[in-house]
Amino acid sequence: MAFVFNSGRTWAVLAAKAPVSQQARNMATLREVQMRLKSISNISKITKSMKMISSTKMSRAQRSMVEARKWGETSNAFVNQAELGEGVADKTNLYLTVSSDSGLCGGIHSSVSKATRNLLRENDDAGVVVIGDKAKAQLQREFNDRIQLSFSQIGKSVPTFEEACMVADTIRTSGLEYEKITLVYNEFKSVISYQSKQLPVYSENALTSAPKFSAYEVEGEVLENLQEFLMANSLHWALVEGHAAEMAAKRTAMENATKNAGEMIDKLTMIYNRGRQAAITNELVDIITGASAL
Incomplete structure (x- = not known):
């Protein structure tokens, strides 16, 4: 509604905003709640499907x-x-962090990244090799200059021994010098539990310097093949353990997301029903009032 008046030579226009009716407000609110309900229901279907896949x-x-x-x-x-640890210095020369490229699995990548950061702070001379873009992104913030190698697209499905051999061969041919590599990975405890763990891997020099290794009578090319096999075998174990822990964490995350979506749907359904009931009541009051006036 607008009021226009003449005061001398000056015209002034005052616009008074008309009050919005209660019915219009209720209809707008109901439409918003209904759209939000539909959106959250679709999200719930997605998270439920992802939980089943996980x-x-x-x-x-x-x-x-x-x-x-x-x-x-x-x-x-x-x-x-063979008592390999006794013939090798306790100080690790290289750390190998095992993670993956995918997310939506809680703080499982932060677990191995935090453990690796603590180890690197204690050992200033050690480098790090990273498997997975998630852990690499977290370690780059503080130890970008100490990352020697990085791998991605490893273990998109269940990690295979061939992938572990490929990583081990790349490390061997890259020229990195080490006496001891410490693998940092997530150990699968249960469906809802995992823990970062360390696993040592030793070089050929470390193998030959072990006090009881000479009893095996392994030399030459066989020794080189044995060291590569031990490294690939340990790496495959770490990759598979980490993958199982990741799938369990992803399943738990999707289950919690589905549960939260269900609770929100129940609350919004109650709000929608109350608003719809109030709108119907207001319409009935208007109809009864109009009929009484007639």
Whole structure:
């Protein structure tokens, strides 16, 4: 509604905004709530589907992890019997952080990144090799100059022994000098639990300097092949363990997201029903009032 008046030679126009009716406000609110309900319902369907996919992948990853653990524990038994650690300096020359390129799995990448940062702060002379873009992005903030190599597109599905061999061969041919590599990865504890763990890998010089390694009578080309196999075997174990922990964390994250979406849908449904009931009540009041006036 607009009021126009003449005061001498000056014209002034005052615009008075008309009050919005209660019915219009209710209709706008109901439309907004309805659109938000539809959006959250679609999100809930997506997260539920992603949870089912992660559950299937987690089962497959767990089966591969059981097999990889057998080989990894065998390698560890060989290292312990040869007493490789006693002939090598305790100080690590190189750290190898195992993560992946994908997200939507909670803080699982931050776990190995934090453990690697703590190790690098304690050892100023060590370099780091990173598998996965997530951990690389986190480590670059503080230790960009100490990253020697990085790998991506590893373990998009269940990590294979061929991928581990490829990484081990790249490290061997890159010219990096080391006596001891420490693998930093996530160990699968349960569906809802994981923990960052360290696994040592030794060079050929470390193998030959072990006190009890001479009992195996391994020399020459066989020794080189043995060192490469031990490294690839340990790396494959770390990759599969980390992949299983990642799938479990992703499943848990999608389950929590689906649960939160369901709770929000229930609240918005209640708000929508209350608003719709109020709008209907107001319309009935208007109809009854108009009929009484007639």
